Amino acid sequence: MRQAEPTGIGRALSLIEAGGPDADALCMALAPALSGAPRIGMTGPPGAGKSTLTRALVERWRATGSTVGIIAIDPSSPRSGGALLGDRIRMDRIALDEGVYIRSMATRGRSGGIAAATAAACDILDAAGFDRILIETVGVGQSEIDVIGIADTTVLVLVPESGDGIQALKSGVMEVADILVVNKADRPQADTMVRELEVARAIGQGHIEGSARRPAPEGNWVPPVLATVAIDDVGVDELLAAIEGHLEFVQSSR
Ligand SMILES: Nc1nc2c(ncn2[C@@H]2O[C@H](COP(=O)(O)OP(=O)(O)OP(=O)(O)O)[C@@H](O)[C@H]2O)c(=O)[nH]1
Ligand SMILES: [Mg+2]
Numbered sequence: 603m604r605q606a607e608p609t610g611i612g613r614a615l616s617l618i619e620a621g622g623p624d625a626d627a628l629c630m631a632l633a634p635a636l637s638g639a640p641r642i643g644m645t646g647p648p649g650a651g652k653s654t655l656t657r658a659l660v661e662r663w664r665a666t667g668s669t670v671g672i673i674a675i676d677p678s679s680p681r682s683g684g685a686l687l688g689d690r691i692r693m694d695r696i697a698l699d700e701g702v703y704i705r706s707m708a709t710r711g712r713s714g715g716i717a718a719a720t721a722a723a724c725d726i727l728d729a730a731g732f733d734r735i736l737i738e739t740v741g742v743g744q745s746e747i748d749v750i751g752i753a754d755t756t757v758l759v760l761v762p763e764s765g766d767g768i769q770a771l772k773s774g775v776m777e778v779a780d781i782l783v784v785n786k787a788d789r790p791q792a793d794t795m796v797r798e799l800e801v802a803r804a805i806g807q808g809h810i811e812g813s814a815r816r817p818a819p820e821g822n823w824v825p826p827v828l829a830t831v832a833i834d835d836v837g838v839d840e841l842l843a844a845i846e847g848h849l850e851f852v853q854s855s856r
Contacts, residue, residue, distance in 0.1 A: 618707075632728075639728045639733055644736060647769075650761050652740070670701070671736070673705055673707055755852065756779050758770060761785055780848045781828065781845065785832050
């Protein structure tokens with residue numbers, strides 16, 4: 603598996619998906635093979651553009667020679683085959699690249715929880731030698747927060763027209779996000795949403811007292827709010843820079 607042989611990786615991931623003693627044994631066996639490849643979580647409501655952004659990011663990583671392993675997880679609802687197929691089709695350009703591995707995972711019944719299964723799946727991709735590991739998960743609820751807890755860097759993808767910003771704020775997923783993205787910025791109200799998120803972020807971090815803004819305490823990460831148009835590749839360079847910047851921040855504060 604260490605030579606990133608796709609069928610071997612697939613078998614290992616199926617074992618994790620199934621759970622049980624074999625999965626646990628595999629996890630133990632993997633530990634010495636881990637190199638600590640960065641794990642990036644992409645979460646947000648259905649259809650926000652997570653897969654389109656993922657593809658755009660992967661193309662950039664590949665252009666600089668980095669290999670990428672991707673796990674797509676839907677902890678909150680059973681996914682239709684159609685949705686999975688949609689993911690595959692949108693990712694088709696990168697799916698043919700042997701430096702990229704994509705796998706959708708159902709982790710519902712797995713003992714030890716979704717987060718544990720996701721962590722184990724990431725371990726497999728790490729042991730298989732991928733340079734970057736990306737986890738796509740659908741939703742803005744507690745199970746996303748659990749999944750995202752295993753990522754080094756979490757990107758929350760929202761869209762202007764939905765009320766998901768409010769829901770994200772309520773569920774607390776916004777507080778665990780390291781980078782906030784307003785995708786579909788080609789649509790009306792994107793600027794308003796960016797400003798709302800900036801205010802919500804400031805409130806969440808306790809930087810607003812009355813109307814006076816205080817600067818973030820030194821040494822803390824202030825989640826940037828970025829606008830992207832994933833289908834037109836707009837804002838993706840900035841998103842990549844923010845991700846790599848956060849990964850460096852995490853490394854330096856370890
Ligand atoms: N107008 C517009 N459409 C976009 C943009 N980004 C993605 N889309 C479209 O939005 C739809 C959903 O995109 P996906 O990338 O599949 O979204 P997702 O968040 O991965 O969706 P799920 O995995 O099903 O939750 C597709 O039809 C995309 O072409 C954008 O920036 N602007
Ligand atoms: Mg998707």
